[in-house]
Amino acid sequence: MRDIALALFIFGMIPYTLMRPYVGLLVxxxxxxxxxxxxxxxxxxSFPWVELVAIVTLLSLLFSKESKKIPWSTTSVLLVMFLLWTGLTTFFAVVPNSAWEKWLEFAKILVMVFVTLVLINNRERMHWLVWMIVVSLGFYGVKGGLFTILHGxxxxxxxxxxxxxADNNALALALCMTLPFMRYLQLHSSxxxxxxxxxxxxxxxGIAVLGTYSRGxxxxxxxVAGALFLKSRGRLAVVLVIVAVGFTAYHFMPAQWTxxxxxxxxxxxTDSGETRIQSYEFAASVAAHRPLLGGGFNVYQSASLWRSYGPEDAIPRAIHSIYFRVMGEQGFPGLVLFxxxxxxxxxNCSRVRKRTRDIPDMKWAFDLASMLQVSLVAFMAxxxxxxxxxxxxxxxxxxxxAILELHMRQRASQPARELHYGSSPGAFAVSGNAQSVAGVTT
Known part of the structure; x- marks a missing residue:
């Protein structure tokens, strides 16, 4: 029944995607x-739903009246450079078959990231993309939190x-990245x-993150709790959530969690900590011996390289650090790009915050920039x-x-006479060729 319902929904969204490609990006x-x-x-x-929707979205964008010009910025240039560099390292990868498979997966992701840069070009679309992230990952947050409570x-x-x-640690990272987007929507929902x-x-x-048993x-x-407190307006709601999650961790979680x-x-x-450190040493050694190109995607799968560059008696495993993994797989140039x-x-977010801090009708941009920074903090931590x-x-x-910063620059470059403010808070439209932005309420 679930399979049929999912198929009917996705195929039902295809006509809307063909008419409005940004709907396809949301799906x-x-x-x-x-x-x-x-x-x-x-x-x-096992049906390739993601590939199907991506292809339909790209075709819709190709034949639509939407602008197809990529908004070039430092971010978009770096993304292209990083994609090309990872492609170059894949040519010289130690585990070529696995590396090419991973590169193709990464390339598909970046193609849709560029589609994001093209299609998400106003406040309304940014808002709906944030909602889609929150609904998608928040589902596992709410479900996981209830599961943790019900099972003690x-x-x-x-x-x-x-x-x-799929992994508990990966889910914890994704949920931590989603928390600030929930806060942004809370601040701007009517x-x-x-x-x-x-x-x-x-x-x-927050309780679901505890329930993952992920120490990271x-x-x-x-x-993230500290960053939310520092960067969010109306901190009482944030404090209440922090206190409630802290109370749960201290008084509710069982001894095995503690x-x-x-x-x-x-x-x-610990065994886990020791093997992580071994993977860091392995990645650093690979980068030291192959500083320019690294070992390519999934270099950790090479048993021979572990024998050559890994610590003695090390157990081969994935490199559990975004920084050491890029360094070991893409070399030092790849790490610099990352x-x-x-x-x-x-x-980019700091610039938006600086420009919008004292503009009442641009609080949405200030808050979104702040929460994007908190999400980045979650990813980096x-x-x-x-x-x-x-x-x-x-x-x-x-x-x-990048989109938000470009949006603010375009707005700042418009003559004052071309800005027409709408009736809703934060709503504005720019005459001429600039994008129009509608006020968004939820």
Whole structure:
């Protein structure tokens, strides 16, 4: 039944996608983040829904009246350079078959990231993309939070099988990245019921992170909580959620959870911590011996390289750090490009915050920039302990940072006489060739 319902919904959305390609981008994001097919039991599990929607979206964009020009910026240039560089390293990869498979997967993600740069060109579309991220990943936050409460915190929370977020650690990272988007929507929703629901969603998502039993997730959750407090307006709601999640962790979670989290005090002495450190040493050694090109995607799968460059008696495993993984797989130039993407994305949001801080009708942009930064913080913090270097959400967040900054620059460059403010808070339209932006309420 689920399979049929999913198929009917997706095929039913194809006509809308053909008329409005940005609808296809939203559906693609929903499929990529929520992975609803992984909740089915029949033919829908293995059907290539994401590829189908991506192809229809690209065809729709090709024949639509939408602008097809990529808004070139530092971010878009860096994305192209990073994609080309990873392609170059793949030509010289140590594990070529696996590397090409991974590169094609990454290339598909970046193609849709560029579609995001093209199609998400006004406030309304940004708002709906944020909603899609929250609905898709928030589903697992609410579900995981309820699961943790109902089972007394005794069982681990996992993501949908065979997906980017199947692992408990990966799910924790994704949920931490989603929390600030929930807060943004809460700040800019006009309906009290929606704001209340988002507040409970944040609470349950925080509890779900606890339920993953991810130590890296706990570290990221604490950092995100602090960042939300510092960067969010109306901090009382944030404080209430932080206190409630903290109370749950201290008084509700069982002893086995506490024992696992206590190992953070001596993480290097645990089996998990030791193998992580070994993977970091392996990645650093590969980069030292192959500084320009690294070992290519999935270099950790090479048993011979582990024998040559890994610590003695090391257990081959994935490189559990976004930084060490990129360094080992893409060499030092790849690491520089990756770090520059993160830096430029942060800088874009800082510029938006500076320009909009004292403009009442641009609070939405100020808040979105702030929450994008918190999401980046979550990725950088939790990612330090996870092999999530090529997580699609991270690159779509980078794209949103660039889109928002470009939007603000275009708005600032318009003569004052060309700006016509609408009746709703934050609504404005720009005459001429500039994009029109409608006020968004929820």
């Amino acid at each position: 693609w994001s929903w499929l990529g983040y929520m992975n609803p097919n992984r909740l089915c039991y029949g033919f829908a599990i 915190g005794g069982n681990h929370v996992f993501g949908p099988p065979a997906s980017f977020i 309906r009290k019921l929606v704001r209340t629901g988002l507040g409970f969603g944040m609470l349950l998502t 997730g706990l570290i990221a959750l604490v950092i 024992d696992r989290m206590d190992t953070l005090h001596h993480a290097g002495q 770090l520059m993407l993160l830096f430029v994305s942060w800088r 939790a990612g330090a302990f996870l092999p999530m270097s090529y997580f699609d959400l991270a690159y779509q967040v980078m794209a949103l940072c």
